[in-house]
Amino acid sequence: MTTPTSGFDIEKIKKNALIATIIGFVLGGAIPGVLGLLGYLKADQEPETAKKFTKWAWIAFIIMWALAILVIIAYIIIIVVLVANSPEMTTY
Numbered sequence: 001m002t003t004p005t006s007g008f009d010i011e012k013i014k015k016n017a018l019i020a021t022i023i024g025f026v027l028g029g030a031i032p033g034v035l036g037l038l039g040y041l042k043a044d045q046e047p048e049t050a051k052k053f054t055k056w057a058w059i060a061f062i063i064m065w066a067l068a069i070l071v072i073i074a075y076i077i078i079i080v081v082l083v084a085n086s087p088e089m090t091t092y
Contacts (some may be wrong), residue, residue: 008047014040017050020057028061035060 017039024032039053 008051010043010047013047013050013054014043017043017054017057020054020061024057024061028064032057032061032064 017036020036021033021040022036024034024036035053035057039050039057042050042053
């Protein structure tokens, strides 16, 4: 009987998943953190699934950062437009 982990570097998969978990929770939010954690927990029994969870953790992390950057840019544009269109203050 062969082991289901043959051909995979389990320690490397666990290390990558752990990094994705930590960076996901600290800088990306709950979704990338949970996906990285699932990848870490699955590494021993299902390394292929663990690699997929880790990959999706990084994809979710990138999506979260892209959305955050877009929201910041939209906020800056709205503030600039509001300031440019505001009536001028007059002093008496």
